[in-house]
Amino acid sequence: MSNAPELDAAGLPEELSPLDQILHRGEANPRTRSGIITLELLDTTPDWDLFRRRFEIASRKVLRLRQKVVTPTLPTAAPRWVVDPDFNLDFHVRRVRVPEPGTLRQVMDIVEVAAQSPLDISRPLWTATLIEGMQNAQAALMVHLSHAVTDGVGGVEMFANLYDLERDPPAQDTPPLPIPSDLSPNDLMRQGVNRLPGTIVGGVRGVLFGAALTVGHVVRDPVRRLGSVIDYAMSGARVIGPVADPSPLLRRRSLSSRSEAIDIEFGDLHRAAKAAGGSINDAYLAGLCGALRLYHQAKGVPVDTLPMAVPVNLRSDADPAGGNRFAGVNLAAPIGLSDPAVRIKNIRAQMTSKRDERALDMVGAIAPVVSLLPDTVLESMAGSIVNSDVQASNVPVYAGDTFIAGAKVLRQYGLGPLPGVAMMVVLISRSGYCTVTLRYDKASITDPKLLADCLIAGFDEVLALGGDGRATPVTFEQQSSPYSRNGSAAQ
Numbered sequence: 001m002s003n004a005p006e007l008d009a010a011g012l013p014e015e016l017s018p019l020d021q022i023l024h025r026g027e028a029n030p031r032t033r034s035g036i037i038t039l040e041l042l043d044t045t046p047d048w049d050l051f052r053r054r055f056e057i058a059s060r061k062v063l064r065l066r067q068k069v070v071t072p073t074l075p076t077a078a079p080r081w082v083v084d085p086d087f088n089l090d091f092h093v094r095r096v097r098v099p100e101p102g103t104l105r106q107v108m109d110i111v112e113v114a115a116q117s118p119l120d121i122s123r124p125l126w127t128a129t130l131i132e133g134m135q136n137a138q139a140a141l142m143v144h145l146s147h148a149v150t151d152g153v154g155g156v157e158m159f160a161n162l163y164d165l166e167r168d169p170p171a172q173d174t175p176p177l178p179i180p181s182d183l184s185p186n187d188l189m190r191q192g193v194n195r196l197p198g199t200i201v202g203g204v205r206g207v208l209f210g211a212a213l214t215v216g217h218v219v220r221d222p223v224r225r226l227g228s229v230i231d232y233a234m235s236g237a238r239v240i241g242p243v244a245d246p247s248p249l250l251r252r253r254s255l256s257s258r259s260e261a262i263d264i265e266f267g268d269l270h271r272a273a274k275a276a277g278g279s280i281n282d283a284y285l286a287g288l289c290g291a292l293r294l295y296h297q298a299k300g301v302p303v304d305t306l307p308m309a310v311p312v313n314l315r316s317d318a319d320p321a322g323g324n325r326f327a328g329v330n331l332a333a334p335i336g337l338s339d340p341a342v343r344i345k346n347i348r349a350q351m352t353s354k355r356d357e358r359a360l361d362m363v364g365a366i367a368p369v370v371s372l373l374p375d376t377v378l379e380s381m382a383g384s385i386v387n388s389d390v391q392a393s394n395v396p397v398y399a400g401d402t403f404i405a406g407a408k409v410l411r412q413y414g415l416g417p418l419p420g421v422a423m424m425v426v427l428i429s430r431s432g433y434c435t436v437t438l439r440y441d442k443a444s445i446t447d448p449k450l451l452a453d454c455l456i457a458g459f460d461e462v463l464a465l466g467g468d469g470r471a472t473p474v475t476f477e478q479q480s481s482p483y484s485r486n487g488s489a490a491q
Contacts, residue, residue, distance in 0.1 A: 015078040024069055024148035027121055030255050034147035037115050037415040045132050045139040046405035054405050055093045055128055058161040060175040064149055068124050073185045077192025084124055085180035094129045101135035108475045112259050114144050115415050125149050152395040163402040244305040244332040250389045250422035254443035260452050261413045261437040261475045268469025269434050275465040276344040281394045283462050284427045286343040291458030293335040295451055304336035309388040329354040340461045390423045397430040413437045452476045
């Protein structure tokens with residue numbers, strides 16, 4: 001019996017992977033909720049009918065946008081994606097208006113409420129909201145997506161059907177409707193029961209064959225084989241084990257959060273990274289570490305390092321857009337280093353070392369076991385598995401200009417979940433700009449204005465390596481900074 005996953009008409013796995021199951025189950029709990037939100041700033045307000053039609057077409061091309069998750073009544077089978085027979089586009093595609101002239105701060109407050117709200121798990125796990133009434137006749141698009149559907153890189157591919165490369169493209173034909181399924185939780189449970197004998201026999205056969213093969217390898221070459229097991233175990237300990245003591249300032253957790261965002265020209269960040277011998281990602285993390293250093297210093301609690309988790313993309317060209325294909329790298333974030341070039345080199349060395357770990361995908365390896373645990377246990381494990389104060393993601397999107405329903409996308413901002421961490425930071429590079437969106441737990445960060453000021457100053461430290469580039473605040477007004485361009489206290 002083959003263990004290959006069954007695929008649907010679009011080539012996507014029908015069953016949720018163990019990691020996707022964990023993320024799906026977490027949607028009901030505010031402490032483990034894994035929603036991803038992107039906010040796109042548009043240069044004009046698109047025509048509503050044309051906007052709605054773009055999502056209608058996309059939902060017919062991308063099955064995940066019409067699929068819901070069916071979970072068996074008893075766990076005899078894995079939860080499955082099925083095309084929702086009751087799919088209602090008007091539930092998923094919405095429009096709201098901010099008081100004119102709306103600012104990006106007002107829009108971000110709307111987004112923050114959505115980030116703290118659950119998605120309806122009885123329907124396809126996404127919504128798209130057009131936000132009108134912004135200043136300069138602009139608008140914004142907020143897309144809320146469950147992490148169980150896909151990760152950040154997969155989402156870029158999944159939603160590519162929404163965009164055009166010109167403002168007024170030729171009209172598209174409407175694709176045929178996907179065939180819906182009336183599969184119920186009881187039906188899926190019965191299917192699992194009927195397949196259980198074959199599954200057990202196949203599983204036992206696989207275990208016995210694998211055990212015999214392993215024993216044979218050990219008998220022929222005991223030193224190398226047992227050494228390999230020990231090496232993997234040690235690698236796993238390095239991957240998921242603690243790398244730094246947590247910050248005393250960032251320990252508290254709550255259910256309230258806030259987000260801030262800044263813009264940086266892509267070329268400025270690229271030149272700064274190149275000047276220090278690093279990548280865009282290295283420079284981004286160094287800027288974030290600079291902001292954290294300044295915040296801790298201003299609070300009178302300087303620390304040398306803190307634990308930071310950085311997702312690493314494992315997706316290959318052959319992988320479908322759906323599902324999650326990433327692993328987490330734990331860094332001892334060098335926030336005590338004042339020289340931004342030294343920070344970049346330190347981060348690059350750590351990232352290079354961590355990427356080479358044999359057990360890089362340790363969380364994926366233990367996901368089949370973790371997915372069987374009760375919800376209360378999953379909640380208690382969320383912080384310990386992540387084991388970090390901060391998570392920082394980097395998602396490259398589209399290099400050139402893109403349009404949706406006649407409106408040009410000017411910027412894109414990303415808000416990630418807070419799975420037991422104090423802060424989630426997302427860098428998105430698109431159309432010549434990098435945006436950095438910092439979402440944080442309000443119990444951990446008690447001085448929002450100071451943090452916003454430190455965010456600008458921390459990235460300006462890094463940008464100074466490459467020239468005169470500066471970070472621009474977009475959700476807050478920059479205060480008179482207590483820091484000079486090099487990050488030291490002004491005299």
